[in-house]
Amino acid sequence: MFDLHSHLLPGLDDGSPNMGVSFEMARAYVDQGVLCVVCTPHILPGLYHNTGPDIREAAASLQRSLDEAGIPLHIATGADNHIVPDFVEGLRRGHLLSLDDTAYVLVEPPHHIAPARLEDLFFSLLVAGYVPILTHPERLTWIEGKYDVIERLVARGVWMQLTAGSLLGRFGRRPRYWAQRMLEEGRAHILATDAHDNTSRPPDLLRGREAAAKIVGETEAYNLVFARPLGVLKNLRSGELPEPEGITSEDDHDARAVQTSGSGHGRGLRERMRRFLA
Numbered sequence: 001m002f003d004l005h006s007h008l009l010p011g012l013d014d015g016s017p018n019m020g021v022s023f024e025m026a027r028a029y030v031d032q033g034v035l036c037v038v039c040t041p042h043i044l045p046g047l048y049h050n051t052g053p054d055i056r057e058a059a060a061s062l063q064r065s066l067d068e069a070g071i072p073l074h075i076a077t078g079a080d081n082h083i084v085p086d087f088v089e090g091l092r093r094g095h096l097l098s099l100d101d102t103a104y105v106l107v108e109p110p111h112h113i114a115p116a117r118l119e120d121l122f123f124s125l126l127v128a129g130y131v132p133i134l135t136h137p138e139r140l141t142w143i144e145g146k147y148d149v150i151e152r153l154v155a156r157g158v159w160m161q162l163t164a165g166s167l168l169g170r171f172g173r174r175p176r177y178w179a180q181r182m183l184e185e186g187r188a189h190i191l192a193t194d195a196h197d198n199t200s201r202p203p204d205l206l207r208g209r210e211a212a213a214k215i216v217g218e219t220e221a222y223n224l225v226f227a228r229p230l231g232v233l234k235n236l237r238s239g240e241l242p243e244p245e246g247i248t249s250e251d252d253h254d255a256r257a258v259q260t261s262g263s264g265h266g267r268g269l270r271e272r273m274r275r276f277l278a
């Protein structure tokens, strides 16, 4: 599996506070069979002043430490990019980061108010050749009255990233409801952890995947944590990747038997990543 949204880098935001916690989280990822984590610290003017270069440096440092400790986890760079007026320009200048420098980019809207011209921003990203991925729509309180915005964005090619913990009830009843509904309707593309620590908001991708499988079946659960995230890391065009399947789709019979456990010790992490990305 691949986690495209994680606050694993230590000391950059409200995620992991130090290298010790990052190591605990990294071990938890490996134990679940996660091969690669895209580290996505917040970039939010006025609160989290991270920039692309800062994140790259921190990711390289964490990768070195994990390698030295023999923890087989591949680290990639990204950002939890909060909405700013010059978003596309920020990506072009390298101040904001896409996921592993691909065309796919996390976009985090405000939680409590749908900003005016939200759809224009997503449209400008699409026109510029990016595939915006709206982070955790199920946890935005404004989804209650403005689900039509989400529906239109999906119809235009914006991807939706659900949080594994939402399916597990970690954020309460309403986020769980919306996460389940979006899965059932085939409006969710990616499941990610948005992990911040190893206790209250842990890397729980495997449990999230299992919860998703109960709703939409094994094949779509596989697509949420493996096929589409891998397509992102390979920078494939979104049209080449499987469309989300709601529960109206018939068969889970051909669900692939996917290895979800086992850390791959001794098999050569880089070799495996190379093979996946080839």
Ligand SMILES: [Fe+2]
Pocket (backbone or CB within 6 Å): 005, 006, 007, 080, 194
């Ligand atoms: Fe996040």
